[in-house]
Structure formats: structure tokens, C-alpha cells
Amino acid sequence: MAARRDKGMMSRSYRVYLNDLNQGKQEVLKAFLHRCHDIMQYFVDLYWRRQDFRGKLADLSTAHRAVKRFGATTRLSQALAKQGGEVVASQRKRIKKRKPNLQRQVVTLFYHFVSVEPFRGNGFNWAVRFTGSGAPKGLTVPIPSTKPLNEKLADGWNLRQTIRLGMRKGRLFIDLLLEKKRPTPKTEGRVVGMDSNYKNGLVFSDGQNVGTELYHLIQGFAKRQKHTRAEIKSWLGQAIKQIDFSQIKVLVIEDLKKVKSGKRGTFSRRFNRRLSHWLYAYAASLLQRHCEVKGIEVQRKDPWKTSQRCYACGKWDRRNRRGDRFLCVNCNHADHADFNASKNLEYLGLAGIYGFRLLPSSRCQSFE
Numbered sequence: 198m199a200a201r202r203d204k205g206m207m208s209r210s211y212r213v214y215l216n217d218l219n220q221g222k223q224e225v226l227k228a229f230l231h232r233c234h235d236i237m238q239y240f241v242d243l244y245w246r247r248q249d250f251r252g253k254l255a256d257l258s259t260a261h262r263a264v265k266r267f268g269a270t271t272r273l274s275q276a277l278a279k280q281g282g283e284v285v286a287s288q289r290k291r292i293k294k295r296k297p298n299l300q301r302q303v304v305t306l307f308y309h310f311v312s313v314e315p316f317r318g319n320g321f322n323w324a325v326r327f328t329g330s331g332a333p334k335g336l337t338v339p340i341p342s343t344k345p346l347n348e349k350l351a352d353g354w355n356l357r358q359t360i361r362l363g364m365r366k367g368r369l370f371i372d373l374l375l376e377k378k379r380p381t382p383k384t385e386g387r388v389v390g391m392d393s394n395y396k397n398g399l400v401f402s403d404g405q406n407v408g409t410e411l412y413h414l415i416q417g418f419a420k421r422q423k424h425t426r427a428e429i430k431s432w433l434g435q436a437i438k439q440i441d442f443s444q445i446k447v448l449v450i451e452d453l454k455k456v457k458s459g460k461r462g463t464f465s466r467r468f469n470r471r472l473s474h475w476l477y478a479y480a481a482s483l484l485q486r487h488c489e490v491k492g493i494e495v496q497r498k499d500p501w502k503t504s505q506r507c508y509a510c511g512k513w514d515r516r517n518r519r520g521d522r523f524l525c526v527n528c529n530h531a532d533h534a535d536f537n538a539s540k541n542l543e544y545l546g547l548a549g550i551y552g553f554r555l556l557p558s559s560r561c562q563s564f565e
């Protein structure tokens with residue numbers, strides 16, 4: 198759902214599944230969520246019929262349609278009209294616009310509907326109270342405090358008085374939303390490229406290399422694919438914590454839109470290409486978050502030729518790359534293939550260009 202677009206603030210969400218909430222409360226919340234979903238779908242249909250892609254606050258007569266039709270409060274109608282409108286607005290930039298289908302059951306509830314408060318008792322440290330305006334008034338959901346949440350709060354993040362209520366595979370959840378002021382961008386440090394193919398982990402052009410055991414880890418997972426992604430996620434999170442960001446000012450990575458899904462296929466036999474693409478996407482999003490809180494800029498570049506170009510002499514040739522090894526047929530420079538690619542990404546960052554296609558000729562000089 199649309200995040201608040203305040204450029205001065207960073208935002209994160211923290212998901213809590215309500216498995217332990219008593220059944221009565223769960224039923225009330227599920228019924229409320231279904232109702233919100235129906236009303237939102239009604240507004241999606243309405244805005245779609247009107248071909249209204251502005252995603253603006255609904256005028257009163259539009260909002261009142263749900264008051265009449267569903268008996269909802271004006272406030273709830275207004276909030277759901279806005280969220281339905283934003284779903285339709287998400288099609289604005291598409292050339293072929295398609296009517297969005299609301300598959301996800303999730304609703305954003307502002308401070309009119311809920312409050313998020315400290316709560317003492319039985320290991321719960323937070324409580325989401327539903328306060329009315331159309332939400333189930335008087336219902337309280339205790340939220341257990343956990344280490345990751347406490348760490349965020351100790352680190353200067355604040356809980357917002359807005360939540361998301363949703364359901365996934367039949368399980369109710371609440372997303373607590375955190376925000377923190379964005380740090381000033383770093384001015385000291387290096388421009389560093391990062392490449393990865395999961396055989397060698399994450400390889401940085403300043404010489405750092407983390408996550409080298411991932412390949413073996415994934416091979417070990419091959420027989421029980423079910424838990425793979427969750428375990429890789431937590432493992433990747435640990436690996437990224439080992440990176441020393443202190444000397445980095447700009448991190449340059451591949452633009453995912455340009456990464457062909459087959460390119461990272463070193464696991465094609467046991468794992469589909471989708472997984473290796475997913476891995477890269479997940480690593481990139483983790484890096485992006487880490488960099489954001491440290492004031493490090495992340496640049497995404499076209500990966501075209503970054504694995505075939507020799508960073509030492511600037512020439513490229515497809516024969517240069519042989520699996521993990523890089524050996525330049527022009528200048529005989531030998532290197533690790535991923536390190537060479539990370540140096541090329543660094544080059545693009547230093548040169549301030551999006552990709553090697555944009556250079557006038559296939560010969561481009563190195564910075565060194």
C-alpha cells in the first residue's frame with residue numbers, strides 16, 4: 198500500500214502475526230477486514246469506470262456512496278476511497294492499463310481508527326487499540342515486544358499512529374509502521390561497486406567479500422525447498438551486517454530492471470532461475486536499506502558488458518570471461534570475474550553514466 202512520500206523521513210514496517218490473539222477478537226478483525234476489502238473494491242471499480250487515475254482524496258459525494266451502500270462511516274468511506282483510488286492510480290503510468298484486482302487483503306488505518314500505545318503486562322509492550330470511526334471500537338490487540346523492534350526503537354525510530362491490518366494465507370497480521378529522520382548524505386568516502394552471483398557471495402570493488410558460504414548453504418537446501426527462502430533471508434541479513442560501510446559514500450549495483458533472469462543461473466539444475474533472480478533482488482533491497490540509514494547513496498547501473506569488460510585496459514571481449522575467472526585477451530589482466538565486474542560498476546559510478554552502451558565506442562578508457 199502506498200507509503201507516505203515524505204522525503205525527509207525513512208520508513209520501515211514491522212509485521213506481527215496475530216496467531217495468539219483470542220478467537221473472538223480474530224473473528225471481529227477478519228470481518229472488519231473483509232468489509233474494508235469489499236468497500237475498497239467498490240471504489241476501485243468506481244474510479245476505474247471513471248478512468249480517474251489521480252489518486253486524490255475523494256470528494257464528499259463520492260465517499261458518501263459507500264456510506265449509503267455499505268452503511269460505513271464517512272471517515273471509513275473516505276479512507277477506503279482514497280486507498281481504492283491509489284490502487285487505480287498505480288496504473289497511471291502503464292501504457293496498457295488494466296483494471297486492478299484487489300487480491301491482497303490489507304487496509305491502512307490512520308489515527309482516527311487506531312492508537313498505538315505502550316502496554317504493560319504479560320510480556321506485551323505495545324498495544325494497538327481500535328478507537329472507532331467505523332473500526333471495531335474498544336478492541337485491543339497486545340503486541341509482544343521483540344528484539345528487532347526494541348533495537349529499532351533504541352536506534353531512534355518512532356512508532357507511527359498508523360498501522361496496516363491484513364491477512365495472508367488465512368493469518369491476520371498487523372504492520373506497525375516506524376519512521377526516522379533521514380540522515381544527511383555522506384560526503385566523505387569512496388564510490389564502490391558490488392557484484393554477486395551467489396557462488397562467491399557479495400563482491401565489492403574495495404576488496405570486501407561477504408557471504409561466501411551461501412553457495413554451499415543453498416546446495417544443502419536443495420532437498421527441502423520449503424524453508425529455503427526464509428533461511429536465505431536471515432542468512433543474507435547476517436552476511437550484510439559484516440560489511441564495513443564506513444569508507445563508502447556511494448554504492449553502485451546492477452539495475453534489476455536490466456538483469457536478465459537467466460544471467461545469474463548457476464543453480465539452474467536444482468534451482469530455477471527465478472530463485473537466483475529473487476536472491477539478487479532481495480540482497481539489493483537489503484543493501485538499499487542499510488545504505489539509507491547510513492546516508493550512503495545507492496546507484497543502479499545497466500549491467501551490459503560489466504562482466505566482459507576488462508577494468509584494467511577498458512576493452513571488452515566475450516572471451517574474457519570463463520566462469521569465475523577473468524582473463525583479458527587484450528592486456529592479459531587476470532582477476533576474479535566478480536571483482537572485475539564490481540570494478541566496472543565502480544567505474545560507471547565514478548564516470549556518472551548509466552551504462553557502457555552510452556559510451557561512444559566500444560573502447561573506453563579506465564579511470565586508473
Ligand SMILES: [Zn+2]
Nearest residue numbers: 507510525528
Ligand atoms: Zn585488459
